[in-house]
Amino acid sequence: MNNILKIMKMNRITYKLFLITSLIMLAFAVLIYLTLYFFLPAFYHQYKTEQLQAGIEEIIDKSKDLSFQDSLPLFDEYSKKNNAMIYLQNNEGTIIYSPFLSFLQGGNQDLSGMKFGQTTPSGFSNTPSNSYNVTKLIQFQDGNLTLVVSATFQPINEASQVLVLFLPYISFIVVIIGIGSAYLYSRFITKPLIYINQEAQKMANLDFSEKIEVRSNDELGELSNSLNDMSLNLQQTMLDLQIANEQLKNDIEKEREIEKKRREFFASVAHELKTPLTVMKGYLEGMMYNIGPYKDRDTYLQKNFQTVQIMEQMVREILSMSKLEQHTFKLQLEEVNPSELIDKITKNLEYFASQKDIQMIIQNGSNLSIYTDRVLLEKACKNIIHNAIMYSPHGEKVYIKLIQDAKQHHILIEVINTGIKIKEEDIQHIFKPFYRIEKSRNRNTGGSGLGLYIVKGIFEALFITYSINNTEQGVHFLVTIPLSIK
DSSP, X not given: OHHHHHHHHHTHHHHHHHHHHHHHHHHHHHHHHHHHHHHHHHHXXXXXXXXXXXXXXXXXXXXXXXXXXXXXXXXXXXXXXXXXXXXXXXXXXXXXXXXXXXHHTTSOOXXXXXXXXXXXXXXXXXXXXXXXXXXXXEEXXXXXXXXXXXXXXXXXXHHHHHHHHHHXXXXXXXXXXXXXXXXXXXXXXXXXXXXXXXHHHHHHTTOOSSOOOOOOSSHHHHHHHHHHHHXXXXXXXXXXXXXXXXXXXXXXXXXXXXXXXXXXXXXXHHHHHHHHHHHHHHHHHHHHTTOGGGGOHHHHHHHXXXXXXXXXXXXXXXXXXXXXXXXXXXXXXEEEOHHHHHXXXXXXXXXXXXXXXXXXXXXXXXOOOEEEEHHHHHHHHHHHHHHHHXXXXXXXXXXXXXXXXXXXXXXXXXXXXXXXXXXXXXXXXXTSTTOOSSTTOOTTTOOOSOHHHHHHHHHHHTTOEEEEEEOSSEEEEEEEEESBOO
16 A cells, blocks of 8 residues: 555656646637637637638729620629629619529629519528628620629528537547647657656665666756766765775774873883982982991992982983974985985994994995985884894894895895894784883883883884894894875
């Protein structure tokens, strides 16, 4: 039942158009019939009168150039053509000639003694009221006569009566043709509209699997093309919104992850600063109260100073990472020669290498320059090489290689420190802030745990890829630097 109602609701424009078209056609049929019934007699009377008058004028005009006997065929033709009674009489009223009376009296009788009003044939003295009567002077070459014409309009009234009798048959035919034509017309017009409506409802339900196919060059074709264009645009817009929504979700997740890492970072910072502050506080209280060894104030002041230096270095590293994470941070790009940069870093670290009798070996296989931030790249490379020196045993080697790849789109920097391995579980966490392989967190055996965390932040800002793994020689750190930042 619901499906039937739905179909009827969808097709209601067909029913409306069918009903309206049927009523219009029936109204026009009735109007035409009434027009014929009421106005046909008057129209016919006017038309017949003008026709009779034109014929009389034509006879009068032609008779001027003819004799009486030569003009008689004109009167005979006029009488037959217009079904009119016509006769000619002289000044005394005597009928000279009449085609109608000649036919009644055999056609060879002498009519010279017959006068108008004295004749007995019907149609002369008692003419119907619904008729045309005229009397005019007509001129011939051999004299002048009076032309009398009388014509009845009675047959048209009979035609009106026949129309009344024929009305049921006409009505039946008009109704059948009108309803049939209206049905076919409404179906033809509304079929594409119903189809377009069904497809538009699918589009409204976000179903874009089908296109509207209306092959015409009229407004319906333009409407279908517009709906198809709207469907494509809406589909593309929804796809863009979906992509944007997914991107927004990813950004939100990233932001949450960054916020989580930021909280963890500050918690680690608080923990790292708490320990040296506690140590300094203990030193200062011992010196204030001259307790035991703390009486030697010079020694513990020196220790406090070293602790402050460590805290100062840690704060600088924290501030540098905070600066990198700011949205307002801008890279200072310039042309940098990696070979010269590595030479500068190794010279600055020669003292630390000599303390552990570590040999730094530089293998330069590239003369290309790169376009990047010199200060950040130098800091990151310095942290990597410094870590390689600090965590290598005495007497080992640190290899530093510069390699240009075959495609010449990147420069590779490899740092290998021998004689040591890193556990796989430590490699997964080595770039986290304050993470140290040495769990005791002794300042004499390691730094603050921010070195590689800073390296990670710098490389991400410079779009540099990196990796660290164990090899047969030792620990291998690989850096891939693009020639320029896009």
